[in-house]
Amino acid sequence: MLLKKQTVWLLTMLSLVVVLSVYYMTSPDQQKNELATQEQEKATNSGQEEVTTETEGEVLSSVASDEVFEGLRLQLDEERSKMKEDLRDIMASTDLPADQRSKAYDQIEELDQVAQKEAVLETLIIAMGYDDALVRADGEKVRITVKSNEPSASAANDIIQVVKDELGQMQAVAVEFQPDK
Numbered sequence: 001m002l003l004k005k006q007t008v009w010l011l012t013m014l015s016l017v018v019v020l021s022v023y024y025m026t027s028p029d030q031q032k033n034e035l036a037t038q039e040q041e042k043a044t045n046s047g048q049e050e051v052t053t054e055t056e057g058e059v060l061s062s063v064a065s066d067e068v069f070e071g072l073r074l075q076l077d078e079e080r081s082k083m084k085e086d087l088r089d090i091m092a093s094t095d096l097p098a099d100q101r102s103k104a105y106d107q108i109e110e111l112d113q114v115a116q117k118e119a120v121l122e123t124l125i126i127a128m129g130y131d132d133a134l135v136r137a138d139g140e141k142v143r144i145t146v147k148s149n150e151p152s153a154s155a156a157n158d159i160i161q162v163v164k165d166e167l168g169q170m171q172a173v174a175v176e177f178q179p180d181k
Contacts, residue, residue: 068178069134069147076136080115084108117167124162135163141172151177 090096090104118135125133125146132147142163148155156175163173 069132069145072134072136072145080111084111087111121163121166124166125159128158128162137167141174142167143174143176145176145178147179148177149179 087104087108091101091108093101114137118137121135121144122133125135125144130146130148134145136143144159144163146155146159156177159175160173
């Protein structure tokens with residue numbers, strides 16, 4: 001009797017998984033996401049960063065300022081990688097006392113935490129409706145560059161509030177708006 005109940009339960013769960021999988025695969029949102037992904041892959045494979053939009057018969061073409069954001073992100077990543085490499089060299093050194101090696105490890109952990117918080121903040125700011133955001137935290141200073149055509153003091157205050165909610169009270173938070181075009 002117990003075996004039959006377990007079998008019925010198992011078959012019910014398996015059929016539920018199948019139904020949900022079919023629904024997920026055939027949902028209109030999934031098809032849109034797949035089309036968007038395919039378009040992004042085509043753009044990436046062609047090596048072009050150019051975005052073309054057709055509006056009322058005219059074609060607007062703009063090389064997105066994503067290159068600037070990506071360049072700054074790459075530069076920041078390279079700087080941090082260099083710092084981590086130097087700190088790892090300190091950790092690997094057997095000539096140094098254990099407290100210095102431990103301090104180097106703590107600094108690596110701190111760099112990782114800062115990078116993670118920056119990524120979270122970028123995601124939160126983009127979720128506020130902006131096209132892109134770049135967050136650079138340096139000690140007690142946080143510099144934020146947001147891609148937006150409509151800069152305003154209230155938008156900057158909203159962004160600063162998100163930063164303070166996420167990181168706590170910082171000494172200086174600077175918000176800069178960069179035009180989207």
